[in-house]
Amino acid sequence: MPWLGAPVDNREMLERSLRAVWHPCTQMKHHELLPLVPVASARGAWLVDFEGNRILDAISSWWVNLLGHGNPRINEAIVGQLRILEHVMLAGFTHEPVVRLSERLAALAPGNLGHCFYGSDGASAIEIALKMSFHAWRNAGRTQKTAFIALENSYHGETLGALSVTDVPLFRDTYAPLLGNCVRVPSPDARRAEPGESARDFSRRCARRLESHLEKHAHETAALIVEPLVQCAGGMAMYDAEYLRAARELCNRFEVHLIADEIAVGFGRTGTLFACEQAGIAPDFLCLSKGLSGGYLPLSVVMSSDRVYEAFYDDRLARGFLHSHSYTGNPLACSAALAVLDILEDECTIERNHGLAGRINAATGALRDHPRVAHFRNQGMIWAFDVRDAQPDFAQDFFARAIAAGVLLRPLGNTVYWMPPYVIGDAEIELLARTLEMLMQGK
Numbered sequence: 001m002p003w004l005g006a007p008v009d010n011r012e013m014l015e016r017s018l019r020a021v022w023h024p025c026t027q028m029k030h031h032e033l034l035p036l037v038p039v040a041s042a043r044g045a046w047l048v049d050f051e052g053n054r055i056l057d058a059i060s061s062w063w064v065n066l067l068g069h070g071n072p073r074i075n076e077a078i079v080g081q082l083r084i085l086e087h088v089m090l091a092g093f094t095h096e097p098v099v100r101l102s103e104r105l106a107a108l109a110p111g112n113l114g115h116c117f118y119g120s121d122g123a124s125a126i127e128i129a130l131k132m133s134f135h136a137w138r139n140a141g142r143t144q145k146t147a148f149i150a151l152e153n154s155y156h157g158e159t160l161g162a163l164s165v166t167d168v169p170l171f172r173d174t175y176a177p178l179l180g181n182c183v184r185v186p187s188p189d190a191r192r193a194e195p196g197e198s199a200r201d202f203s204r205r206c207a208r209r210l211e212s213h214l215e216k217h218a219h220e221t222a223a224l225i226v227e228p229l230v231q232c233a234g235g236m237a238m239y240d241a242e243y244l245r246a247a248r249e250l251c252n253r254f255e256v257h258l259i260a261d262e263i264a265v266g267f268g269r270t271g272t273l274f275a276c277e278q279a280g281i282a283p284d285f286l287c288l289s290k291g292l293s294g295g296y297l298p299l300s301v302v303m304s305s306d307r308v309y310e311a312f313y314d315d316r317l318a319r320g321f322l323h324s325h326s327y328t329g330n331p332l333a334c335s336a337a338l339a340v341l342d343i344l345e346d347e348c349t350i351e352r353n354h355g356l357a358g359r360i361n362a363a364t365g366a367l368r369d370h371p372r373v374a375h376f377r378n379q380g381m382i383w384a385f386d387v388r389d390a391q392p393d394f395a396q397d398f399f400a401r402a403i404a405a406g407v408l409l410r411p412l413g414n415t416v417y418w419m420p421p422y423v424i425g426d427a428e429i430e431l432l433a434r435t436l437e438m439l440m441q442g443k
């Protein structure tokens, strides 16, 4: 498949990439053995390499792609916007895509989160939410509120502020001396329940641990940050919505902000547009990214309440929120996000996903009884199971064998998961299920 007129094959692309590109989340030396996967083009749920081989994107390209690659409506929206306005700074200026997107998100989000502050990616949204929470309290004269609470096993991104509230030792430990003030409380991860204890009861027990922490430390705590319903990067840990209800109640009672990081779980991943809906709660800050632009362009947003907004509204410059990113509210990214919202609405995607999820459960259900499979779990359009007696190199090995079978699956430690784009079809589901079974028959 020629590219820029030059004949390119997989091997050449791979070699040039390893010379010139430093890849993310990678020990580059491992690529001496493990080949990179060069992608020439993509359509729907499929990636295509430079030799025409197809790979099923069962993890939506790191969870960003909701509606398929090369989606005609999103393509058209971006091209249309490109003809009008590619970018303008958002400090002192405004434009139609950012206004329309903010209005629509405010109408869709739970509660009263009418103020949209934009960032470039998930981590920058977390930085914004943390700084905003601290600064709102400071503006209210509560200068002691400098600490944050996160759940054990949390993941909120890898810039220094976001890493401070992240609890993945591999990402965090090296940089610990650089990180900010964060306390971890027990995760309501249902796998950690005692035998005979329901996920709901375990959630309540974890909430009591949060409560006793707040009883002592609320006066010095700015916010609790959570990944609603599913802690994704921490191993697809799923928990009962009761925890979110309890956390909301405790944050109200102890005057602590609740930050909902729906960067991974927003836009239908958990079965509802936003995961918080399943608990019937609204956070003080809602962070969105990943699926926001359908996996097309970097874009994130932090939505906040009138109460937070008003804490900054003042004649004095320094009481304002003076944070910025150069590409804040980029019109092309906003137009992609508007197209995503149009599609979700016009095609009733989230409703239709219930049927789709049923078919995926039926096709992959046999794995539940596999002797090496533990904790097979599903929430909306996210599936995961843990592999018993996994070797230390399990994840890399499984990934390589999956690619060889034409499916992109990238386990987190010993947790295998799939989180396909919402356009996955029946033949593709069959391929996914057969491949999972085949891979579990191996080592």
Ligand SMILES: *Cc1c(COP(=O)(O)O)cnc(C)c1O
Pocket (backbone or CB within 6 Å): 121, 122, 123, 124, 126, 155, 156, 157, 158, 227, 232, 233, 261, 262, 263, 264, 265, 289, 290
């Ligand atoms: C991916 C992710 C982030 C960070 O987003 P980036 O765009 O990778 O910086 C933050 N929070 C959660 C829950 C995520 O899954």
